[in-house]
Amino acid sequence: MSSADWIAISPLIAVAAAAVVVMMLAAFWRRHAIVAAASMIGLAVALFCVLPARSAAPRMVTGLLAIDEFGLFYVGLLLKGSLAVAAVSYGYLRARGRDAEEYYALLLTATLGCVTLAVSAHFVSFFLGLEILSVSLYALIAYTRERARSIEAGIKYLVLAAGSAAFLLFGMALLYAEYGAMGFAPLAKALKASGGANVYMLAGMALILVGAGFKLAAAPFHLWTPDVYEGAPAPATAFVAGVSKVAMAALLLRFLTQLGATDSRPILIALSALAVASMFAGNLLALLQRNVKRILAYSSIAHIGYLLVAFIAAGPMGAEAATFYLAAYMITTLIAFGVVAALSPRDRDADAMEDYQGLFWRRPWMGGAFVAALLSLAGIPLTAGFIGKYFVVASGIGSALWALVLILALNSAIGLFYYLRSVVAVYARPGEEAKAADRAPGFSLAGGVALAVLGFSLILLGVYPAPLLRLIQTAIASL
Amino acid sequence: MILTLLILILLIGGAAAWAAERKSPLWSRGIALGAVTLDLLLVVGQWAALRHAPEFLKPGAWLVETRAEWIPQFGVSFHLGMDGLSLLLLALTFFLGALSVACSWSEIQKRVGFFHFNLLWVLAGIAGVFTALDLFLFYFFWEMMLIPMYLLIVIWGHERRVYSAIKFFLFTQASGLLMLIAILTLQFLHFKQTGARSFDYSDLLNVAMTPRAAMLLMLVPEASLRFAPVAMALGVVGILYGAILAFAQTDLKRLVAYTSVSHLGFVVLGIYSWNAWAMQGAVMQMICHGLSTGALFVLVGLLYERIHTRDLRRMGGLWSAAPRIGAMAMFFAMASLGLPGLGNFIAEFLVLLGAYHVSVWMTALAGIGLVGATIYSLSLMQRAFHGPAEEAWSFADLSAREWAVLGAMAAALVWLGLYPQPVLHAAAPIVESLEKIGSALPGFFMR
Numbered sequence: 001m002s003s004a005d006w007i008a009i010s011p012l013i014a015v016a017a018a019a020v021v022v023m024m025l026a027a028f029w030r031r032h033a034i035v036a037a038a039s040m041i042g043l044a045v046a047l048f049c050v051l052p053a054r055s056a057a058p059r060m061v062t063g064l065l066a067i068d069e070f071g072l073f074y075v076g077l078l079l080k081g082s083l084a085v086a087a088v089s090y091g092y093l094r095a096r097g098r099d100a101e102e103y104y105a106l107l108l109t110a111t112l113g114c115v116t117l118a119v120s121a122h123f124v125s126f127f128l129g130l131e132i133l134s135v136s137l138y139a140l141i142a143y144t145r146e147r148a149r150s151i152e153a154g155i156k157y158l159v160l161a162a163g164s165a166a167f168l169l170f171g172m173a174l175l176y177a178e179y180g181a182m183g184f185a186p187l188a189k190a191l192k193a194s195g196g197a198n199v200y201m202l203a204g205m206a207l208i209l210v211g212a213g214f215k216l217a218a219a220p221f222h223l224w225t226p227d228v229y230e231g232a233p234a235p236a237t238a239f240v241a242g243v244s245k246v247a248m249a250a251l252l253l254r255f256l257t258q259l260g261a262t263d264s265r266p267i268l269i270a271l272s273a274l275a276v277a278s279m280f281a282g283n284l285l286a287l288l289q290r291n292v293k294r295i296l297a298y299s300s301i302a303h304i305g306y307l308l309v310a311f312i313a314a315g316p317m318g319a320e321a322a323t324f325y326l327a328a329y330m331i332t333t334l335i336a337f338g339v340v341a342a343l344s345p346r347d348r349d350a351d352a353m354e355d356y357q358g359l360f361w362r363r364p365w366m367g368g369a370f371v372a373a374l375l376s377l378a379g380i381p382l383t384a385g386f387i388g389k390y391f392v393v394a395s396g397i398g399s400a401l402w403a404l405v406l407i408l409a410l411n412s413a414i415g416l417f418y419y420l421r422s423v424v425a426v427y428a429r430p431g432e433e434a435k436a437a438d439r440a441p442g443f444s445l446a447g448g449v450a451l452a453v454l455g456f457s458l459i460l461l462g463v464y465p466a467p468l469l470r471l472i473q474t475a476i477a478s479l
Numbered sequence: 480m481i482l483t484l485l486i487l488i489l490l491i492g493g494a495a496a497w498a499a500e501r502k503s504p505l506w507s508r509g510i511a512l513g514a515v516t517l518d519l520l521l522v523v524g525q526w527a528a529l530r531h532a533p534e535f536l537k538p539g540a541w542l543v544e545t546r547a548e549w550i551p552q553f554g555v556s557f558h559l560g561m562d563g564l565s566l567l568l569l570a571l572t573f574f575l576g577a578l579s580v581a582c583s584w585s586e587i588q589k590r591v592g593f594f595h596f597n598l599l600w601v602l603a604g605i606a607g608v609f610t611a612l613d614l615f616l617f618y619f620f621w622e623m624m625l626i627p628m629y630l631l632i633v634i635w636g637h638e639r640r641v642y643s644a645i646k647f648f649l650f651t652q653a654s655g656l657l658m659l660i661a662i663l664t665l666q667f668l669h670f671k672q673t674g675a676r677s678f679d680y681s682d683l684l685n686v687a688m689t690p691r692a693a694m695l696l697m698l699v700p701e702a703s704l705r706f707a708p709v710a711m712a713l714g715v716v717g718i719l720y721g722a723i724l725a726f727a728q729t730d731l732k733r734l735v736a737y738t739s740v741s742h743l744g745f746v747v748l749g750i751y752s753w754n755a756w757a758m759q760g761a762v763m764q765m766i767c768h769g770l771s772t773g774a775l776f777v778l779v780g781l782l783y784e785r786i787h788t789r790d791l792r793r794m795g796g797l798w799s800a801a802p803r804i805g806a807m808a809m810f811f812a813m814a815s816l817g818l819p820g821l822g823n824f825i826a827e828f829l830v831l832l833g834a835y836h837v838s839v840w841m842t843a844l845a846g847i848g849l850v851g852a853t854i855y856s857l858s859l860m861q862r863a864f865h866g867p868a869e870e871a872w873s874f875a876d877l878s879a880r881e882w883a884v885l886g887a888m889a890a891a892l893v894w895l896g897l898y899p900q901p902v903l904h905a906a907a908p909i910v911e912s913l914e915k916i917g918s919a920l921p922g923f924f925m926r
Contacts, residue, residue: 380626412656420649465550466548466549
């Protein structure tokens with residue numbers, strides 16, 4: 001490996017090194033604030049390393065990792081997301097007292113898995129990244145182990161993620177057996193040479209889509225989502241929903257684009273079916289929920305459906321739309337779960353609607369951030385979600401996907417209903433119970449700064465998205 | 480530049496009014512009133528300055544225009560423009576906006592700062608909708624004003640406010656999404672034909688389309704023209720249906736709401752009759768309806784503030800308790816039924832005159848609507864103000880502030896009724912250019 005290779009993968013190395021350092025700190029110097037600060041610094045250093053890595057790009061490192069503008073864009077995005085999660089976690093864990101240190105080591109390894117996914121261009125690195133991510137997440141989800149729900153969620157995620165990994169492996173094996181290649185680029189070449197789809201290819205792709213569908217929580221592979229979101233500690237939920245899904249989607253985007261899979265009719269039909277099922281399942285089931293974390297879980301299922309519409313839309317516009325949508329979705333999700341984390345009392349998570357009763361009048365800034373997140377999820381102007389939704393619809397129309405676009409519009413209208421119901425609660429008169437518990441126990445300065453930055457980005461991207469769009473265009477052009 | 484300024488004044492004024500609440504609610508109210516009044520003065524000043532300019536009478540010209548890059552990747556620009564029609568509607572918006580700040584002066588007592596923030600942001604969104612020349616920007620403003628409007632209903636509304644707020648939002652948003660799809664399709668067709676991305680109104684107007692696509696999108700005048708017979712029929716149905724429902728209401732506010740449906744039927748009928756008289760009438764009706772219905776809603780509000788009910792069955796004999804309120808209600812009820820001398824008469828007369836040239840039957844049916852208006856207006860007066868009093872009412876009559884609000888609206892209606900020329904003058908170029916499009920595509924009408 002040349003020195004340029006090392007520079008190119010320096011963000012990954014920095015995250016890995018930070019994980020080791022934090023693990024050591026957690027073993028020998030158990031001070032929550034120091035461990036949290038060390039992990040945030042580690043993530044910040046990794047983020048900084050993206051700049052030199054960009055100058056070394058594009059470059060294939062060892063045939064496994066493709067360091068290009070696309071990969072580095074997502075690495076940067078994921079690292080920022082992780083940083084926000086770490087900041088939000090601090091206050092949340094402090095409120096819970098003991099044994100918070102290992103959490104950050106797990107968070108860092110999970111982040112390492114995510115960034116590996118974002119730059120992997122080979123089945124080996126794909127699977128490796130996925131497993132690093134999943135194994136860390138099992139523990140993160142079950143981290144508040146004094147709560148039965150949390151353990152239940154961890155086990156559920158373990159069983160389903162392991163099952164989905166098996167599907168994924170089988171799919172990869174089928175493709176390898178037929179084409180004898182595991183890198184995306186060689187595979188694409190072999191596919192082209194063999195001239196079109198055959199049974200192996202379709203079966204392999206179907207299995208890979210099933211595996212990815214589980215991770216993305218696309219219907220009908222979404223069954224774990226509400227339980228895991230509800231049971232996991234709020235910052236871990238933020239990571240699962242906001243960061244790990246973005247990593248998986250980035251990988252899928254690269255995989256499908258490089259293989260030219262969107263030219264294949266059966267795959268398009270499969271993706272469309274996933275999209276439609278996710279939109280309807282997510283939105284209709286969210287209508288029945290009263291628990292804020294479950295509402296957000298079902299809404300995230302619906303959002304994966306919207307995202308898949310951009311995947312189906314051919315050409316660079318679809319990929320750009322998907323990328324912008326993911327960025328907006330990540331920011332929005334992190335704000336929503338960040339507020340949940342900040343409001344959570346010591347013994348449970350703030351997931352009842354009553355916890356949000358009159359939040360705007362008790363804590364205007366936090367209430368405002370929560371409303372902004374909900375409106376962004378609903379796709380209302382002045383928020384990033386609006387531009388994201390607009391972009392997805394535009395890409396759908398650009399590829400003449402009329403049915404999908406109309407279904408998307410219908411679903412946005414359904415979705416509005418439960419978002420607005422939550423907004424109403426935030427603006428309602430504070431109830432007596434809520435007044436008594438008028439504290440944000442999980443709030444910390446770091447978390448507050450993270451929420452403020454996220455909220456500012458949410459509005460900025462909604463009002464002036466041009467700079468980010470330019471960045472995304474260069475990223476997609478490198479794909 | 481002035482158009483951007485109009486919107487900015489409202490946005491900043493709203494934020495300032497919110498922040499000033501800490502000092503005193505009076506400050507919020509003062510700042511809000513000041514910001515809207517400043518906008519009103521600016522618009523009226525523009526009107527006075529441009530009235531004699533040559534482009535004021537030139538069809539298709541913008542009196543004021545601003546343009547800046549916004550999202551070049553999508554072909555979206557921050558493009559605002561004002562012609563005579565938007566000038567009129569802006570003036571109406573700010574006039575009513577200032578009056579709504581004034582008439583909520585004592586009614587809104589809680590969260591005063593946030594109330595005025597929302598009110599001013601709604602006005603900013605409306606001003607944006609009236610001036611946007613970029614369809615993306617139009618949609619942006621259109622959706623942007625929904626949130627503060629929704630909050631106004633949810634927080635300061637009366638009974639069943641959550642239900643009505645969500646219903647309002649869902650209906651507007653769902654129809655808005657269909658509009659977004661249409662706008663995007665138009666933009667996409669434009670992109671396919673020219674290779675350039677643009678949402679600009681003037682660019683998208685020239686997109687060549689198959690008749691079927693044009694019918695579906697309906698954003699361009701020619702397609703609207705094809706739709707005209709259906710739209711006229713819908714307008715007539717709206718006039719009659721609204722009048723019948725208004726008559727059947729027992730809630731005063733719902734009654735006024737249905738009269739609004741009926742009045743807007745005239746607007747639809749007028750626009751789609753597609754000739755100068757009818758379209759001028761439609762413009763007049765938009766303004767006069769805004770004033771007369773707005774005033775009736777103000778009256779409903781101030782009655783509710785005093786007697787805490789809107790149920791007509793509990794009212795009756797209110798005149799003797801509050802003769803000034805009664806007289807004002809009488810005045811605006813007369814305006815609503817189209818009494819000659821008031822603006823609504825001119826509007827409805829022009830609409831009917833223009834529609835007569837297109838379809839005698841429709842005009843005859845719409846004319847029945849005038850009878851309906853007379854019936855519901857008089858029955859409103861009878862049920863609320865005359866007759867035996869159900870309860871021994873005793874409450875304060877109009878205050879000086881309320882006098883000023885209602886008096887200003889009444890004066891405007893009298894002015895429009897006696898001398899509508901300035902409005903007709905300002906709307907003339909738009910009407911003329913639309914009529915030209917209509918005469919280029921003859922044969923759609925059932926003459």
